[in-house]
Amino acid sequence: MKRAEVARAVAAAAxxxxxxxxxxxxxxxxxxxxxxxxxxxxxDPMGAAPAFALGAAxxxxxxxxxxxxxxxxxxxxxxxxxxxxxxxxxxxxxVVFENGRYETGGGQPLSAAGLADIAALAAAAGWGWTxxxxxxxxxxxxxxxxxxxxxxxxxxxxxxxxxxxxxxxxGPGPHSGGEARAVFQQRFQAWDHMIENGNR
Numbered sequence: 787m788k789r790a791e792v793a794r795a796v797a798a799a800a801x802x803x804x805x806x807x808x809x810x811x812x813x814x815x816x817x818x819x820x821x822x823x824x825x826x827x828x829x830d831p832m833g834a835a836p837a838f839a840l841g842a843a844x845x846x847x848x849x850x851x852x853x854x855x856x857x858x859x860x861x862x863x864x865x866x867x868x869x870x871x872x873x874x875x876x877x878x879x880x881v882v883f884e885n886g887r888y889e890t891g892g893g894q895p896l897s898a899a900g901l902a903d904i905a906a907l908a909a910a911a912g913w914g915w916t917x918x919x920x921x922x923x924x925x926x927x928x929x930x931x932x933x934x935x936x937x938x939x940x941x942x943x944x945x946x947x948x949x950x951x952x953x954x955x956x957g958p959g960p961h962s963g964g965e966a967r968a969v970f971q972q973r974f975q976a977w978d979h980m981i982e983n984g985n986r
Contacts, residue, residue, distance in 0.1 A: 797821030833862030871912030
């Protein structure tokens with residue numbers, strides 16, 4: 787399964803969600819194949835995206851959030867699984883792109899790649915709903931899993947095992963960290979206003 791397929795499946799189902807992405811290939815997949823949702827694209831340091839998504843979800847409990855997370859980013863801070871379970875935000879769901887590599891950094895294998903079960907780790911940490919979609923799943927299976935994730939009691943986590951694909955670092959984005967935050971805030975406010983006025 788390709789990252790692009792996952793991004794498209796999320797875009798089709800999560801039309802009313804705010805999206806947070808980790809740095810690297812998960813963010814690029816969403817940028818290239820995702821929806822028009824207000825999106826914050828994570829950057830350095832690696833492993834920070836879950837904390838940012840948690841903060842955003844807690845700050846705006848009236849909105850639904852999806853974190854698109856790479857397995858490399860997540861394994862840089864597995865303690866975030868405990869933190870998210872403990873905080874129990876009822877409006878945050880997570881999709882993990884799993885291929886067992888730090889793909890952006892050169893394709894180095896993750897520790898325990900092929901051995902660790904991220905969904906099982908999350909379940910053991912206290913997440914009420916976790917699932918894994920295998921690499922050879924059909925588009926229909928993927929769509930059903932994403933729909934189930936969005937309907938599940940949050941926090942909920944879906945791991946999608948994706949193919950190894952070239953994803954070289956493309957250099958810094960067009961905005962600094964502060965600028966990226968300001969752009970996200972402006973887009974989120976505009977989107978928020980449209981929803982409140984029934985224009986979406």
